[in-house]
Amino acid sequence: MPAKPSVMSLHLKYRLLIAELNFDIIVLRIYGDYLTELRTKRKEAEVKTKSDYFEKQFLGLRTEIDEIRHEMQLGKMKLGAFGREAKPFDFKLYNKENHSPLIKRLSAYKTGFKKLKQEFGEFEGQLPS
Numbered sequence: 001m002p003a004k005p006s007v008m009s010l011h012l013k014y015r016l017l018i019a020e021l022n023f024d025i026i027v028l029r030i031y032g033d034y035l036t037e038l039r040t041k042r043k044e045a046e047v048k049t050k051s052d053y054f055e056k057q058f059l060g061l062r063t064e065i066d067e068i069r070h071e072m073q074l075g076k077m078k079l080g081a082f083g084r085e086a087k088p089f090d091f092k093l094y095n096k097e098n099h100s101p102l103i104k105r106l107s108a109y110k111t112g113f114k115k116l117k118q119e120f121g122e123f124e125g126q127l128p129s
Contacts, residue, residue, distance in 0.1 A: 005091065007083045010099065014076040017106065021069045024113060028058050028065075031120060042127070050123055057116055064109050071102055 005013070035051045035058075042048075075098050082089050 007079050007089050010094075011076055011079040011083065014072050014079065018069055018072050018076070021065050021072075024065055025062065027117075028062055031058055034124075038127075047127070054116075054120055054123070061109070061113055061116065064112075068102070068106055068109060071105075075099070075102060 032055065035055055038047065039051055078094075078098070081087070
């Protein structure tokens with residue numbers, strides 16, 4: 001992204017980031033389906049405990065995704081209004097008030113999601129066939 005992005009480039013970036021979050025929701029649903037299947041096949045206490053843990057973590061991530069996605073939708077609409085109305089766009093102000101905090105939150109979410117996916121993969125790998 002350029003040092004001072006245009007309204008349209010930020011708008012498109014938000015659209016892409018929202019699409020990525022939608023993909024993550026699908027991944028979480030698949031993981032949830034996997035946990036449901038696992039619970040029916042495996043009755044060990046450790047498997048149940050870990051399944052409950054992951055289910056809770058996935059629910060927390062889904063809530064975070066929904067909140068970030070909502071904020072991005074609002075930001076995308078603001079940017080669209082700037083573009084349509086040809087209003088002067090003060091990137092520094094927009095970045096400080098909207099973009100920067102949102103991108104920091106998104107980055108923290110992505111880090112947590114990546115870590116949890118790795119942890120889930122390790123759990124799955126430990127299960128005997």
